[in-house]
Amino acid sequence: MSNERNQDRGRIFPLTTDAPQAYPAEKARQGEIVLKTRQSRTIFLTGLFGGLVIVALLAIFLVIVS
Numbered sequence: 001m002s003n004e005r006n007q008d009r010g011r012i013f014p015l016t017t018d019a020p021q022a023y024p025a026e027k028a029r030q031g032e033i034v035l036k037t038r039q040s041r042t043i044f045l046t047g048l049f050g051g052l053v054i055v056a057l058l059a060i061f062l063v064i065v066s
Contacts, residue, residue, distance in 0.1 A: 035041040 033044070035044055
């Protein structure tokens with residue numbers, strides 16, 4: 001018997017735990033940012049630059065306060 005019913009909700013889980021299989025590095029890729037429309041590019045760049053502006057303002061504020 002390789003599978004038994006779990007007492008909770010009747011799901012079937014294997015009794016043996018096999019080691020995870022290796023995934024080849026050639027197939028492993030990081031995701032890409034797809035910015036096909038002008039609106040998506042604008043929103044992305046606004047968020048990116050907005051974050052940089054906030055960090056710069058915070059740094060200036062901390063220098064002035066200290």
